[in-house]
Amino acid sequence: MTGNKLDIAIAGAGIGGLAAAALLAADGHNVVVFDQFAEPLPVGSGLVIQPVGQDVLAQIGALESAVNSGSRIxxxxxxxxxxxxRGLDVWYDRTGGGHRGFFGLAIHRAALFRAIHKAALRAGAQIVPDARVTTASAGLLTLADGRQEGRST
Ligand SMILES: Cc1cc2nc3c(=O)[nH]c(=O)nc-3n(C[C@H](O)[C@H](O)[C@H](O)COP(=O)(O)OP(=O)(O)OC[C@H]3O[C@@H](n4cnc5c(N)ncnc54)[C@H](O)[C@@H]3O)c2cc1C
Incomplete structure (x- = not known):
């Protein structure tokens, strides 16, 4: 870990919030993710993860699981x-170069969500459902039901 251990609140347990939670928790911080959902759920159908996104998955230890659940493009x-x-024509790894070889990873959101959700929990992040954030100010989150979370609680 680099520096002081921080208490960090994240609003939204989507793929972005959970990936950030996994990285921050792995760095030794106390991370709590608040989401309005009643239980963790993926949103939408499928997507293609580009090589830069695959690097983030590798950092949180979720790449292998994601690759095994997806298809290389x-x-x-x-x-x-x-x-x-012709409106789109994108080639990955035309030269076969790169230490890993580049490809797009086509994956169902549920499979991607599962891999990142697991990585966030494994790193020690806490996920709080039924928590819709209405405001965030001065280190304090206010939830729709009036609860306040943060520095002064
Ligand atoms: C049709 C479509 C196709 C896409 N295709 C691709 C693709 O091929 N490749 C790619 O890389 N990206 C793609 N994207 C973009 C990608 O889906 C987003 O960049 C990504 O989902 C953003 O992640 P996120 O965690 O920020 O938000 P989300 O995944 O949207 O998650 C947001 C979370 O925050 C929660 N939330 C929202 N408001 C509150 C609140 N007030 N309080 C508490 N919780 C809250 C929600 O319940 C949800 O769980 C696509 C997007 C769309 C719409």
Missing amino acids: TRMLGHEADNGR
Whole structure:
């Protein structure tokens, strides 16, 4: 750990909030994630994780699980429906270069969420459901039911 141990509150246990929680908790901080959901849930259907996002998954120890649940994409090609014109043509790893080899990782959000959620818990982050944050000010979070969390509690 670098520096003092901090008490850190995160509003929202989406993939961003949970990945931040995993990194901060692994760095030794006390991390609590507040979310409005009644239980942890992924939002949406599927997405493609680019190499830079895969690096974050590797840092929190969730890459292997995500790769095992997803599909490697080497090229994304899209045509406009109206006229067939090429609108998107992205190649990964055209040269085969890079120490790991680059690819897009197509994954269902539920599988990605599971991997990151597990990493956040493993790192020691606490996740508090039924906690909709209405304001955050001066180190204090106020929840919709009037509860206040933070420095002065
Ligand atoms: C249709 C679509 C396709 C996408 N495709 C891709 C893709 O292919 N690749 C890619 O990298 N990205 C993609 N994205 C973007 C990606 O989904 C977002 O960048 C990512 O989900 C953001 O993560 P997040 O944790 O910030 O927010 P979210 O995943 O949206 O999570 C937010 C969380 O905060 C909680 N919350 C919200 N308000 C409150 C509150 N007031 N109090 C408490 N909790 C609260 C919610 O319940 C939720 O759990 C796509 C997005 C959309 C909409």
